[in-house]
Amino acid sequence: MSTKFVYRFGNGHAEGEGAMKNLLGGKGAGLAEMNRLGIPVPPGFTITTEVCTYYYEHGQSYPPELDAQLREAVAHVEKLVGSKFGDASDPLLVSVRSGARVSMPGMMDTVLNLGLNDTIVEGLAQKIKAASGSPRFAWDSYRRFVQMYGDVVLGLKPESKTEADPFEALLEKKKEARGVHLDTELDEKALRELVAEFKAEIKKRKGRDFPDDPWEQLRGAIGAVFGSWENHRAVTYRQMYNIPSSWGTAVSVQAMVFGNQGDDCATGVAFTRDPSTGERRFFGEYLVNAQGEDVVAGIRTPQPINNASKRQPDEKSLEELMPAAYADLVRTYERLEKHYRDMQDIEFTIAKGKLWMLQTRTGKRTAKAMVRIAVEMVKEGMIDADEAVLRADAGKLDELLHPMLDPSAPKKIIARGLPASPGAAVGKVVFHADEAVAEAQKGERVVLVRVETSPEDIHGMTAAQGILTARGGMTSHAAVVARGMGKCCVAGVSAINVDYGKAQMSVNVDGKVVVVKRGDVLSLDGGKGEVILGAVPMSAPALDEDYAQLMKWVDERRRLKVRTNADTPTDAQTARNYGAEGIGLCRTEHMFFAEDKILAVRQMILADSVGERRRALDKILPMQQKDFVGIFKAMDGLPVTIRLLDPPLHEFLPTEDAQIAVVAEELGVKPDVVRARVAALHESNPMLGHRGCRLAITNPEIYETQVRAIIQAAVEVKRAGVDVQPEIMIPIIGHERELAIMRALVIKAADAALADAREKIAYTVGTMIELPRACMVADKLAAEADFFSFGTNDLTQTTLGVSRDDAARFLGDYVKRGIYPVDPFVAIDQEGLGALMRIGVDKGRSAKPKLKIGICGEHGGEPSSVAFCHSLGFDYVSCSPFRVPIARLAAAQAALKDR
Numbered sequence: 001m002s003t004k005f006v007y008r009f010g011n012g013h014a015e016g017e018g019a020m021k022n023l024l025g026g027k028g029a030g031l032a033e034m035n036r037l038g039i040p041v042p043p044g045f046t047i048t049t050e051v052c053t054y055y056y057e058h059g060q061s062y063p064p065e066l067d068a069q070l071r072e073a074v075a076h077v078e079k080l081v082g083s084k085f086g087d088a089s090d091p092l093l094v095s096v097r098s099g100a101r102v103s104m105p106g107m108m109d110t111v112l113n114l115g116l117n118d119t120i121v122e123g124l125a126q127k128i129k130a131a132s133g134s135p136r137f138a139w140d141s142y143r144r145f146v147q148m149y150g151d152v153v154l155g156l157k158p159e160s161k162t163e164a165d166p167f168e169a170l171l172e173k174k175k176e177a178r179g180v181h182l183d184t185e186l187d188e189k190a191l192r193e194l195v196a197e198f199k200a201e202i203k204k205r206k207g208r209d210f211p212d213d214p215w216e217q218l219r220g221a222i223g224a225v226f227g228s229w230e231n232h233r234a235v236t237y238r239q240m241y242n243i244p245s246s247w248g249t250a251v252s253v254q255a256m257v258f259g260n261q262g263d264d265c266a267t268g269v270a271f272t273r274d275p276s277t278g279e280r281r282f283f284g285e286y287l288v289n290a291q292g293e294d295v296v297a298g299i300r301t302p303q304p305i306n307n308a309s310k311r312q313p314d315e316k317s318l319e320e321l322m323p324a325a326y327a328d329l330v331r332t333y334e335r336l337e338k339h340y341r342d343m344q345d346i347e348f349t350i351a352k353g354k355l356w357m358l359q360t361r362t363g364k365r366t367a368k369a370m371v372r373i374a375v376e377m378v379k380e381g382m383i384d385a386d387e388a389v390l391r392a393d394a395g396k397l398d399e400l401l402h403p404m405l406d407p408s409a410p411k412k413i414i415a416r417g418l419p420a421s422p423g424a425a426v427g428k429v430v431f432h433a434d435e436a437v438a439e440a441q442k443g444e445r446v447v448l449v450r451v452e453t454s455p456e457d458i459h460g461m462t463a464a465q466g467i468l469t470a471r472g473g474m475t476s477h478a479a480v481v482a483r484g485m486g487k488c489c490v491a492g493v494s495a496i497n498v499d500y501g502k503a504q505m506s507v508n509v510d511g512k513v514v515v516v517k518r519g520d521v522l523s524l525d526g527g528k529g530e531v532i533l534g535a536v537p538m539s540a541p542a543l544d545e546d547y548a549q550l551m552k553w554v555d556e557r558r559r560l561k562v563r564t565n566a567d568t569p570t571d572a573q574t575a576r577n578y579g580a581e582g583i584g585l586c587r588t589e590h591m592f593f594a595e596d597k598i599l600a601v602r603q604m605i606l607a608d609s610v611g612e613r614r615r616a617l618d619k620i621l622p623m624q625q626k627d628f629v630g631i632f633k634a635m636d637g638l639p640v641t642i643r644l645l646d647p648p649l650h651e652f653l654p655t656e657d658a659q660i661a662v663v664a665e666e667l668g669v670k671p672d673v674v675r676a677r678v679a680a681l682h683e684s685n686p687m688l689g690h691r692g693c694r695l696a697i698t699n700p701e702i703y704e705t706q707v708r709a710i711i712q713a714a715v716e717v718k719r720a721g722v723d724v725q726p727e728i729m730i731p732i733i734g735h736e737r738e739l740a741i742m743r744a745l746v747i748k749a750a751d752a753a754l755a756d757a758r759e760k761i762a763y764t765v766g767t768m769i770e771l772p773r774a775c776m777v778a779d780k781l782a783a784e785a786d787f788f789s790f791g792t793n794d795l796t797q798t799t800l801g802v803s804r805d806d807a808a809r810f811l812g813d814y815v816k817r818g819i820y821p822v823d824p825f826v827a828i829d830q831e832g833l834g835a836l837m838r839i840g841v842d843k844g845r846s847a848k849p850k851l852k853i854g855i856c857g858e859h860g861g862e863p864s865s866v867a868f869c870h871s872l873g874f875d876y877v878s879c880s881p882f883r884v885p886i887a888r889l890a891a892a893q894a895a896l897k898d899r
Helices: 021-036 049-057 066-081 118-130 136-152 166-178 188-206 214-230 232-241 292-297 323-340 367-379 385-391 394-400 433-441 455-463 477-485 545-557 569-577 588-592 598-606 610-634 657-667 671-681 693-698 700-719 736-757 772-776 778-782 792-800 811-816 833-847 863-871 881-898
Strands: 006-010 044-047 094-100 110-114 249-255 266-271 283-288 344-351 354-362 412-416 418-421 424-430 446-450 466-469 488-491 497-499 504-509 512-517 521-525 530-533 561-565 583-587 639-643 725-730 764-769 787-790 852-855 876-879
Touching (some): 006 021, 006 066, 021 249, 049 214, 094 214, 110 136, 118 136, 136 166, 136 214, 266 292, 266 323, 385 545, 424 466, 466 477, 657 671, 693 700, 700 725, 700 736, 725 736, 736 764, 764 772, 772 792, 778 787, 778 833, 787 833, 863 876
Parallel strands (some): 466 488, 561 876, 725 764, 852 876
Antiparallel strands (some): 006 044, 094 110, 266 344, 344 354, 497 504
């Protein structure tokens, strides 16, 4: 840990730079870099992320050196600005903002206008008045400060959106008494009264006076920002994006520049390209006579930044209203995008006509925009194809593969808003974030409807299929967060009236009021901004030329092959359409559950003799053969790995008396026969019991039948001109003798089927590596195996001693407490499980250097796990069909990072 905790910047000089995100956070690094570029930035300083780490490790206290460094930094800002912190006649006011190393929009806290008290506000008012300004501005700033400080630092912000905000209640009451609609319409007298009322509310609720000492205010605000790193919404957001809690946040303190001093002032948020579509156009919104929180909070619907962004003829763009400041902004954004070589998300304030930049960071964008921007920047010569591939977020590609609303389906459009985040959503309406979570946990698909969202809604936004807001613009909290999450969002639908008390929304449609209540179904089109009554059917997504170009670059750069886990011809074809290079796991038991097969399977299980069992299997064989024919055809010319029966037999039998009676009637036996067989198959721990190869050791006819079905299907499709490449995989192997017995069984059955057909087809026999012992004796297993496929679902639970079916009850707490950085069933535990995998690979290839090795567990489509498999020298990964593009991109990125 360093001893320098505060980095200063201002007037074109900075102690930090843009490459120092880990120490200064994204905001602090951006401010430092803009200073180095000579871009106008209000002077200030950044307190490093190391202080945040210290803060939590030392009982929410600070390093001893921090106070002296803070005082030096404040004196530095005073010198640059010419005003003094805490001075009654010419005060320096500051903002205190968070800034993690990665963008977490709205998740942590901010305090603006810090440094005011009852004496200082009067001095500021006189200073403004002497400069021919309105003293109202001073009281507007003071009202904002007391409210924000009370919420953020003193803890008056409600825990949930169902609770009333005491400050907002007082504000609304004051506006109602004055007969005005907006905060900006309240006069100086009303603002004075509000400040007094706010302070009284603090005294009433907290039993303490609002702090008058600016230094006490500053220390309190810094502590609150560090404290917000562990608030509920920030923790939820970090879990969503796998951001380690150990990173912490930096805190940036800057001299205030005011966008709320009058009609020649403004504040705004902009993107150097369209974050929804990726189109190369300057895009953003602003508000006159406002501060930055007004734009993103959605309380006022902002105006478009330029003429090209106008949505209504009567809108007034910044380009028209303040042409000189707009021209400065254009020059600045062009310079920033060229410097960072990526789309930027910028915040700015115009104070008395002068442009000030408050932030630049890499902008969050939809998957469609991510792909388009990367491809177009290569064409523009800004980056090369390697950079385009490395820059793409593999996880976000999933968004492109989601179904859209069927354009040919009839629709009853009841309202239109802003197309804030593309995609589609169909679900039952809920009005509170907690409701969204509760309904989603029941398996319901929901649409979250809010007047406007705030960071406290993050858990509900995560649970919902889509978000609809009555207020807010394209840069509001709802829009920015939804785009980052890949969620459909329609914002600023001013026509709808949301009534939380009645749990309903209403809208006037052609003179008739339509009421949508909680539980009613809505469909959202985030690309068009349409709100549609009822459920609209979905259609397959359309992948454009930009996607095709990016994936071409991806495939040129990766070494790992990417296969799919598919059990049906439909899934196999879907995966092939997404670029799958074979099937890495076909689960034969999934076919057994089909309605036309389950009766024969149950007959086989209830059989009292080998002869009865074989007769039942004879019925199953042609059914399985038909399934394999479809899969082989879909994968013409590509390898298909088929896993022989894996689960214990009890899974195919009912357990409830009513179900047992139905099955007994279907099979023509007494219910007691079924009940007795269920009891006989009962195991205390079936996932570690009589399953997989263990079933075939005791009942070899099961695997013999499956192998014949595989080979007969292969013969059939070969004769139809299909290039068939079957790979037969044996599960739950832990001992080399098991594998030797099973390999002999498979070869005998396969060769017999080929001899009967008088055909020659090359096939291979391999095993799943899903037990710790298999990893430790992999050299012995390799002698009997043509390939290994790591089944990391079972290998994770047998290594960790954790049931994947029950882990959800407690693994979330493990991740929160940092025991595991991420759920080990989602991403490979590289330290524990990964060590076993490395042993398995090294031992296997020590015995058979060209041994083919893959992975078919759910980790096969998770980017960090794909990179780990690349590092171990795997030949392929296999994943679900819709994750094939994600695995392809992750494999290419791993290869590029190796160079």
